[in-house]
Amino acid sequence: MANIHIPKAWENKSLKPTGEETYLNRRRLIKDLGILSAGLLSGSALLSCEKEERQNPVTVIREPNDFIFDGMETFYPATRNSDFSIDRPLSEEIDATGYNNFYEFNAPGDPDIKAIHQYVDFFDTRDWTIEVSGLTEMPGTYHLGDLIQQFGVEERLYRHRCVETWAMAVPWTGFPMSTLIDFLQPKETATHILMKTANRPEEMPGISYQTWWPWPYTEALELGEARNEVTFIATGLYGKPLLKQNGAPIRLVVPWKYGFKSIKSIVSIEFVNSQPATFWNATVPQEYGFVANVDPGVPHPRWSQASETDISTGERRNTLKYNGYGEQVAHLYE
Ligand code: MTE
Numbered sequence: 001m002a003n004i005h006i007p008k009a010w011e012n013k014s015l016k017p018t019g020e021e022t023y024l025n026r027r028r029l030i031k032d033l034g035i036l037s038a039g040l041l042s043g044s045a046l047l048s049c050e051k052e053e054r055q056n057p058v059t060v061i062r063e064p065n066d067f068i069f070d071g072m073e074t075f076y077p078a079t080r081n082s083d084f085s086i087d088r089p090l091s092e093e094i095d096a097t098g099y100n101n102f103y104e105f106n107a108p109g110d111p112d113i114k115a116i117h118q119y120v121d122f123f124d125t126r127d128w129t130i131e132v133s134g135l136t137e138m139p140g141t142y143h144l145g146d147l148i149q150q151f152g153v154e155e156r157l158y159r160h161r162c163v164e165t166w167a168m169a170v171p172w173t174g175f176p177m178s179t180l181i182d183f184l185q186p187k188e189t190a191t192h193i194l195m196k197t198a199n200r201p202e203e204m205p206g207i208s209y210q211t212w213w214p215w216p217y218t219e220a221l222e223l224g225e226a227r228n229e230v231t232f233i234a235t236g237l238y239g240k241p242l243l244k245q246n247g248a249p250i251r252l253v254v255p256w257k258y259g260f261k262s263i264k265s266i267v268s269i270e271f272v273n274s275q276p277a278t279f280w281n282a283t284v285p286q287e288y289g290f291v292a293n294v295d296p297g298v299p300h301p302r303w304s305q306a307s308e309t310d311i312s313t314g315e316r317r318n319t320l321k322y323n324g325y326g327e328q329v330a331h332l333y334e
Pocket residue numbers: 047048049096099100101102103104161162163197217245246247258259260261262263264265
């Protein structure tokens with residue numbers, strides 16, 4: 001795509017899986033700090049992404065731990081791809097980075113989604129690798145820095161709609177998932193792509209105390225959905241590398257689906273030949289479907305999906321079918 005930023009030095013670099021010794025040497029400064037706690041089961045164990053209340057504005061702090069690879073900063077901000085603009089103002093950065101849903105960081109005694117950013121400091125995102133397996137010609141362990149340098153990054157403005165009816169509009173930085181899939185060459189028998197989030201109880205307080213959930217967090221797409229031009233792999237937000245609360249250093253963005261499909265902090269990708277079990281769909285199937293397309297005509301069992309609330313302005317407006325991406329994705333479901 002014309003707007004993708006690819007530094008010249010890396011243009012001819014052939015991408016190879018990272019050697020085992022590199023990823024086994026991954027630094028873990030805080031492994032034994034003991035942030036584990038035996039917290040109690042919170043009253044409501046169901047998915048909640050409410051962002052309506054705006055309290056105590058947060059200061060966004062970047063930790064040294066945000067380092068991923070040398071030269072990462074040269075990729076941000078990336079050139080905006082004008083094919084992916086939107087019809088509404090962007091949300092405030094402080095809202096998108098201060099009110100998050102990331103169950104792995106629900107702290108014992110403080111499961112408030114507005115507090116997620118306070119519990120991410122121990123999460124080590126450096127030297128991030130992604131394990132690729134299953135029905136692919138290119139299995140292996142890939143360093144995120146190599147992927148970004150190989151594919152380049154661009155900025156896209158996307159709507160973002162939670163199943164619990166809040167909505168925002170944000171500028172993601174990253175690369176199309178189709179670029180990654182083309183590189184990984186799934187075998188003809190592959191039908192779905194399954195992704196997993198890091199599962200590190202020692203760094204993620206929500207995992208160590210919410211023992212009733214089937215960790216790690218998993219999500220999946222049918223391969224046609226994954227290859228759609230809109231499906232994006234984000235490594236940045238608001239012109240900077242992703243903050244941990246938003247899924248650093250790499251996450252999925254599928255804006256025509258409810259937010260829970262957009263899995264954060266991805267450590268593995270597996271190509272499979274049937275629809276796999278996923279975190280929310282397996283746990284609460286009556287509330288969270290596998291496909292989970294935004295649809296004003298299909299109510300959630302406990303509330304209507306006909307309208308949504310803008311996270312920054314509080315404006316209530318009608319929900320758009322496929323969250324406004326029908327032109328690009330409706331054909332997938334005909
Ligand atoms: N990914 C992981 N690993 N864990 C989560 O709890 N929450 C999902 C999704 N990805 C979640 C996740 C939900 S419900 C939503 S609405 C979005 O992340 C929220 O993304 P945001 O915090 O960047 O707005």
